[in-house]
Amino acid sequence: xxxxxxxxxxxxxxxxxxPLRPFQQTRSxxxxxxxxxxxxxxxxxxxxxxxxxxxxxxxxxVAVAMSGGVDSSxxxxxxxEQSRSVIGLTMQLWNQRRLPELQxxxxxxxxxxxxxxxxxxxxxxxxxxxxHYVVNFEEQFEARVVRPFVEQYLSGRTPIACxxxxxxxxxxxxxxxxxxxxxxxxxxxxxxxIRKNESTGRWELLRARDDSKDQSYFLWGxxxxxxxxxxxxxxxxxxxxxxxxxxxVNLPVAExxxxxxxxxxxxxxxxxxxxxxxxxxxNPLSNTAGEIVNEEGIVVGxxxxxxxxxxxxRKGLGFAAGKPFYVLSIDRANNRVVVGDDESLRTTTCAIExxxxxxxxxxxxxxxxxxxxxxxxxxxxxxxxxLGAESARVTFDSPQRAITAGQGAVFYAGDRVLGGGWIR
Amino acid sequence: MKRVYLDHNATTPVExxxxxxxxxxxxxxxxxxxxxxSFGQKARSAVETAREHVAALIGARPxxxxxxxxxxxxxxxxxxxxxxxxxxxxxxxTSTIEHEAVxxxxxxxEKRASxxxxxxxxxxxxxDLAILRETLRSHPETVLITVMHANNELGTAQPLEEIGxxxxxxxxxFHTDAVQSAGKIPIDVNAxxxxxxxxxxxxxxxxxxxxxxxxxxxxxxxxxxxxxxHQRGFRPGTENVAGIVGLGKAAQIxxxxxxxxxxxxxxxxxxxxxxxxxxxxxSRINGGGATRTPNTTNITFPGIEGEALVxxxxxxxxxxxxxxxxxxxxxxxxxxxxxxxxPADGARASLRFSLGRHTTAPDIDFALQAIPAAVSQLRELxxxxxxxxxxxxxx
Numbered sequence: 001x002x003x004x005x006x007x008x009x010x011x012x013x014x015x016x017x018x019p020l021r022p023f024q025q026t027r028s029x030x031x032x033x034x035x036x037x038x039x040x041x042x043x044x045x046x047x048x049x050x051x052x053x054x055x056x057x058x059x060x061x062v063a064v065a066m067s068g069g070v071d072s073s074x075x076x077x078x079x080x081e082q083s084r085s086v087i088g089l090t091m092q093l094w095n096q097r098r099l100p101e102l103q104x105x106x107x108x109x110x111x112x113x114x115x116x117x118x119x120x121x122x123x124x125x126x127x128x129x130x131x132h133y134v135v136n137f138e139e140q141f142e143a144r145v146v147r148p149f150v151e152q153y154l155s156g157r158t159p160i161a162c163x164x165x166x167x168x169x170x171x172x173x174x175x176x177x178x179x180x181x182x183x184x185x186x187x188x189x190x191x192x193x194i195r196k197n198e199s200t201g202r203w204e205l206l207r208a209r210d211d212s213k214d215q216s217y218f219l220w221g222x223x224x225x226x227x228x229x230x231x232x233x234x235x236x237x238x239x240x241x242x243x244x245x246x247x248x249v250n251l252p253v254a255e256x257x258x259x260x261x262x263x264x265x266x267x268x269x270x271x272x273x274x275x276x277x278x279x280x281x282x283n284p285l286s287n288t289a290g291e292i293v294n295e296e297g298i299v300v301g302x303x304x305x306x307x308x309x310x311x312x313x314r315k316g317l318g319f320a321a322g323k324p325f326y327v328l329s330i331d332r333a334n335n336r337v338v339v340g341d342d343e344s345l346r347t348t349t350c351a352i353e354x355x356x357x358x359x360x361x362x363x364x365x366x367x368x369x370x371x372x373x374x375x376x377x378x379x380x381x382x383x384x385x386x387l388g389a390e391s392a393r394v395t396f397d398s399p400q401r402a403i404t405a406g407q408g409a410v411f412y413a414g415d416r417v418l419g420g421g422w423i424r
Numbered sequence: 425m426k427r428v429y430l431d432h433n434a435t436t437p438v439e440x441x442x443x444x445x446x447x448x449x450x451x452x453x454x455x456x457x458x459x460x461x462s463f464g465q466k467a468r469s470a471v472e473t474a475r476e477h478v479a480a481l482i483g484a485r486p487x488x489x490x491x492x493x494x495x496x497x498x499x500x501x502x503x504x505x506x507x508x509x510x511x512x513x514x515x516x517x518t519s520t521i522e523h524e525a526v527x528x529x530x531x532x533x534e535k536r537a538s539x540x541x542x543x544x545x546x547x548x549x550x551x552d553l554a555i556l557r558e559t560l561r562s563h564p565e566t567v568l569i570t571v572m573h574a575n576n577e578l579g580t581a582q583p584l585e586e587i588g589x590x591x592x593x594x595x596x597x598f599h600t601d602a603v604q605s606a607g608k609i610p611i612d613v614n615a616x617x618x619x620x621x622x623x624x625x626x627x628x629x630x631x632x633x634x635x636x637x638x639x640x641x642x643x644x645x646x647x648x649x650x651x652x653x654h655q656r657g658f659r660p661g662t663e664n665v666a667g668i669v670g671l672g673k674a675a676q677i678x679x680x681x682x683x684x685x686x687x688x689x690x691x692x693x694x695x696x697x698x699x700x701x702x703x704x705x706x707s708r709i710n711g712g713g714a715t716r717t718p719n720t721t722n723i724t725f726p727g728i729e730g731e732a733l734v735x736x737x738x739x740x741x742x743x744x745x746x747x748x749x750x751x752x753x754x755x756x757x758x759x760x761x762x763x764x765x766x767p768a769d770g771a772r773a774s775l776r777f778s779l780g781r782h783t784t785a786p787d788i789d790f791a792l793q794a795i796p797a798a799v800s801q802l803r804e805l806x807x808x809x810x811x812x813x814x815x816x817x818x819x
Contacts, residue, residue, distance in 0.1 A: 087739070133735045136756060177729065180802045181736040 060184035061085045062231065065170055066124065066132070068117030070253050071189030073124040074242050075233045077249045079187060080128055087183065088132035090121040091174060093141040093165075094264040099276040102266045123252045135177060137169055144168040146264055150274050153307040154285075156330030157406030160218065160375075161262055166190075167221030175229055185229050192216040193235035193415075194227050197359065203227035204359045207415040210238040217375055220410045220420025221356050274307050290335035292317060295328065295344060306330050309337050312345055312402030326402075346399035352392040352409050355421035359413070362389050369411040369418055371396065373403055384411050384418075392421060427741045428787045432627075432780035433576050433604060433720060434745060438670065439629040439781075445673040446631070449666040457663045458654055467665045474672020481675040482602070482621060483612035484638050490659045491636050491668050495603040495624030496525040497648070498637035499570075501659070502599040502620040503529045505645035506568040512537050513564040517596075519543045519551050519571050519582070520763040525622075526570055526601055527759075539564060543571070547765050548714035549580035553590065560594050568597045574605035577760045577776055578711035579720025581605060588617030597643065603627050603635075607678030608686065608717040619643055625667065629781065630674035634667030681781070689779050690718030696777060696788050697721050703796040710761060710774060719779040724766070727809020728773050728802040736798040742791055744777045769808065 064076040066088040080086050096114055118134055125132030145164045152159035170188065178186045191208035192215050203224050208214040213234075222230070234242055246254035261268040278285045288305030301317060303309065308316065313327045317339060325339040350373070357363070363386050370379035371394050382396040394409055403423060410420035449470060455463030457471045475486040492498045503526065507514045518530050520542045530540045541559045543551045551571060560566045569591045574581045584600060591598035599620035602611055607628045613621060620643065625634035639645055639658070651660025678685075700723060701707055710722040725733065730746035737744060746758065761771035777791065803809040 131739060133738075135731055135735070176805055177732045177735075180729070180732045180805045182739060182801070 061087060061182050063178035063181070063183035063186050064088050065174060065186060065188045066090045066121040067189070067259075068120035068124075068253065068256075069189065069259060070246050070251070070256050071191075071234060071242060073121070073189075073251050073253050074246045075187050075189050076124060076130065077128055077251060078233055078245060079231075080130065081249075086128075086130045087181075088121060088125045088130060089174065089178060090118055090132070090134045091141075091169070092118070092134055092136045092138060093169070094146070095138060096266075099273070099280060102269075102272060102276050120253050120256065127250070127252055135174070137173055140169055140173050141165070141264075146277070150277050152406050153270070153274050154278070154288075154305075156306045156309075156332040158310040158404045159406045160408055161264075162218045163221055163408055166219055167226075171222055171226040171230060175226060179229065185231050187231040187233055189234055190215045190219060190232045191234050191237075192219055192232050194230060194232055196228075200359070200361070202359060202361060205417040206235070207412070207417075208232075208235045213239050216412075216417050217372055217408065217410050220358065220408055220417055222358070223356065224358075227358070271308055288335070290337070292337045292339055294325075295338065295340045300325075300339065303337050306332060306335065306337060311404040330405075342401075345402050347403055348399045349393060349395045350403045350409065351424040352394060352421035353390065353424050355386070355390050355392050355419055357389075357419040359416045359418045362386070363418075367418075369413055372410045372412065373400060373423065374407045379410075379412050390421075392419075425741045426790065427743065428790045429743045430777040430779055430783070430787070430791060431743045431745050432783075433579075433776065433778035435626045435632065436629045436780055437782075438626075438631050439674060439677060441677060442630055442670045442673045446666040446670040449669055453665075455665075457665055458652070467663070470669050470672075471663055471665060474668045474675075477672040477676040477679070478623065478636050479638075481606060481611070481679045482623075482638060483614055484621075485641065488638055488641055489636050490639065490655045491634065491663060491671070492659060493633055493664075494626075494635035495523075495601065495622050496635075498622035498624075498635050499523070499525040499599075499601055500529050501637055501645075501648040502622060502639075503533065503568065503570055504648060506597050506599065506620070506643075507533050507538050508536075509644050509646040510565070510567040514538045514568070515561050515564045515566040516540045517543060517556065517559050517566060517569045517571075519545060521545050521549055521575055521578075521760040522570070522572050523576055523601055523603070526572065530570070545763055547711075549575055549578050549711045549760070549764055550714055551582060551587075553583065553586050556587065556590055560590075560596065566594070566596050568599060570599040570601070572601040572604070573611070574602075574609065574717045574720075575711070575760060576604045577758055578714075578722045578764075579604070579716040579778070580711040580714040581609060581716065584611075584616040584618065591619075592617045604720075605717060607675070607682060608719060609715075610682065613638060613640070620645075623671075625671040625674065628671070628674045628678055630670040631667055634664055634671045636671060685781050686718040689781070689783065692783055692785065692788050693719060693721055693777075693779055695785075696779075696791060697723070699788075699792050700795060703792070704799050707799075710764065710766070719783075720776065721778075722761075722774055722776045724770050724774045725799050726770065726773055727806045728799060729806075730772055730775050732802055733775055733798055736802060737794055740794045740798060742794045744775055746772075746775055 062079055062084050064072060064079065064086055066072045066076060068090065076086050076088055122132055145161050148164060149159045149161045175186045191210060191213040193206040193208060195204050195206065197204050205216055205219055205222060205227060207216045243254065262270060265273045275285055285305060290303055291299045292301035292303050294300050309327050309330060311327055311329065314324055317325055323341060326342055326345050327337055328340045328344050329338045331338060366383050366385040369382060369384050371382040371384065372379040380396050380400055382394050385393045387393060405423050407423050408420055409423050411418040453466050455467040457464060457467040475489050479486040479489050492501065507516055516530060516533060516538060518526060518540060534540050543555060543559065545551055569587060571582050571587055573584055588598050597619045598617060600618055601622045603622055603624040604627060605611060606623050619640040621638040623636040626632040647658055649660055654660050654663060697709055704725055706726045708724045710724060734744060734746055757768055758771045758774065761774055
């Protein structure tokens with residue numbers, strides 16, 4: 001079977017940075033309701049066209065995390081239009097010449113961290129005339145994003161590298177470096193919004209105005225301190241508005257296509273990547289083959305390694321069946337993939353670990369929320385029961401399809417992110 | 425904004441006198457130095473004068489100099505040229521702190537059936553001569569020792585005379601990359617028994633894109649490039665007349681001013697070092713125990729990321745650098761400092777300041793205003809420095 005055919009159809013929209021709405025448009029800001037701390041049914045909030053202005057952000061140097069894409073480039077342009085003092089930082093995260101067996105001939109295609117993208121970011125900085133630097137976080141990126149990504153797949157989970165990258169690289173060492181070199185804050189091209197809730201005193205993360213671009217799902221790990229030091233200027237804009245802003249100021253990347261692939265995986269083929277990375281690390285994954293069983297434990301086929309599978313996957317099961325079969329679960333201990341029909345994929349509860357609370361501060365009892373369990377999932381009503389400070393149990397009102405270990409579960413009240421964690 | 429440039433080991437400005445010397449050869453006297461007619465003769469004459477100046481800087485004869493596109497080509501030519509004119513497999517000795525132009529060339533050699541020994545260095549960046557002697561082999565035969573003169577990151581100089589003696593006693597060719605030392609410390613290819621030596625124009629107040637390779641008369645060297653008969657066929661390609669003239673002029677100036685420049689610049693460098701050691705707690709000089717080029721200092725400021733400090737200083741108007749930059753411009757941990765025994769975090773916390781012929785005392789004052797403030801700004805937000813300081817307070 002070709003590598004392409006084995007590859008589950010999931011894509012990970014990563015983000016560079018996004019556009020900005022001029023702050024005066026948000027200046028009519030209503031204050032936030034004072035009673036929305038741990039209440040139930042917080043789903044009927046006013047739309048956030050009324051975000052309070054963060055006056056304090058209008059001063060001081062701001063560092064823009066620039067991927068070389070149109071979103072983060074536009075962030076820099078819009079901040080500069082507001083007379084902010086801007087510097088650009090582009091992270092060097094992955095050596096594209098590693099894992100040569102994954103490389104094609106000639107220079108690397110357009111991907112994050114490719115030289116093309118670095119040069120694009122530099123061209124934008126030159127065009128707008130602000131300082132720009134490339135900073136090396138390869139070590140941190142490998143330790144905190146790439147290695148865990150591979151390990152998670154090999155343990156039968158389906159990780160989201162972008163969330164780790166946000167929490168542990170962009171808003172950790174990069175934010176720290178930005179501050180060390182004198183920036184007050186780090187601005188990125190994420191489509192999401194940040195506000196300070198004056199009544200609770202907490203920094204809140206909110207969905208982007210453009211629902212189709214919203215990236216709040218990937219940002220649930222941000223701490224209060226990280227949120228306080230971050231800016232998402234594109235949160236109020238649609239992608240079209242970002243493109244037109246980019247065109248208006250003649251950004252050299254205004255027409256650049258969007259990158260939808262995991263930045264360190266060439267061609268988006270992560271199975272190949274996992275195998276090449278493991279081989280490089282001295283673990284050739286030679287003994288990963290195992291059985292595919294049905295819910296009764298009867299062997300119905302064989303597989304070449306659990307990293308080829310994700311919950312809910314139908315393609316690539318490697319055997320023909322009368323009715324469609326789907327991956328129901330991955331039994332790492334026995335190296336088995338369990339398959340069944342679509343109905344069996346639907347479950348009601350899941351355990352959440354490493355919870356990070358955002359709008360709420362350590363809630364002391366169950367609350368209602370809409371919970372989103374993967375990037376393309378429509379948030380579903382559920383009761384979230386905190387179990388200690390860092391765990392929770394989510395019980396949906398109706399069964400959800402393919403709740404997948406390793407993905408994030410994000411608790412929303414309307415546009416507000418109450419918190420989130422990893423699905424166990 | 426006032427800007428001060430303390431990164432002369434990366435590149436130097438073209439000296440105005442050098443530029444003046446070059447300018448006629450772009451459009452007035454544009455002849456091809458290989459042409460028979462008077463246009464060509466004028467260019468030829470300029471090239472040969474330049475060759476004499478370059479030869480004089482290192483005590484060579486003019487016919488032993490060929491011009492190249494720069495230091496990297498000269499290194500490649502010397503190393504491939506010697507190793508591949510010998511009967512394979514050949515053995516080459518180099519050091520762990522060479523510039524990439526040598527290291528990566530040696531690695532390429534290894535892929536072509538030659539073997540390479542990378543000599544370790546001590547905490548002052550010096551190879552051990554006893555180890556060098558032990559490393560010489562007859563099966564496969566050692567054909568080349570290539571050890572740099574001054575290191576680009578540290579400024580430390582290797583004992584070329586001793587290395588040259590060992591090479592000559594063992595009948596092994598000796599190449600040195602003198603890109604960072606030429607014009608800064610005296611070089612005599614005969615006293616040092618050097619067979620091949622690489623030079624780069626832009627480290628010497630000449631332009632980028634021109635360099636030279638000294639090849640001792642009688643040396644058997646395979647050519648690197650194939651083409652016409654230029655430069656006796658050693659290095660085909662129409663001569664870069666203006667660049668060659670620039671390098672010649674720069675060599676002439678360097679030879680004349682080497683002693684006075686060295687005295688003046690080393691005094692400023694020492695002032696910078698002493699003041700930084702005083703004003704920045706826990707700072708340490710790297711390679712200070714060795715003979716160094718007069719313009720270079722490499723300092724560790726524990727608890728900081730060198731990369732962040734370079735950026736913070738640039739934003740204040742001071743240009744300096746950490747180790748080598750990779751293709752994207754991001755900074756990689758220095759293989760030189762690691763080879764000297766610095767732990768990874770120490771290597772990452774190190775900066776190089778390299779002064780130039782035109783660096784002034786006010787420039788040093790400016791640096792001394794900027795650096796201590798930037799270091800403490802970084803340390804305030806450094807989790808590791810606070811930890812270290814606490815650990816010391818408790819001990």
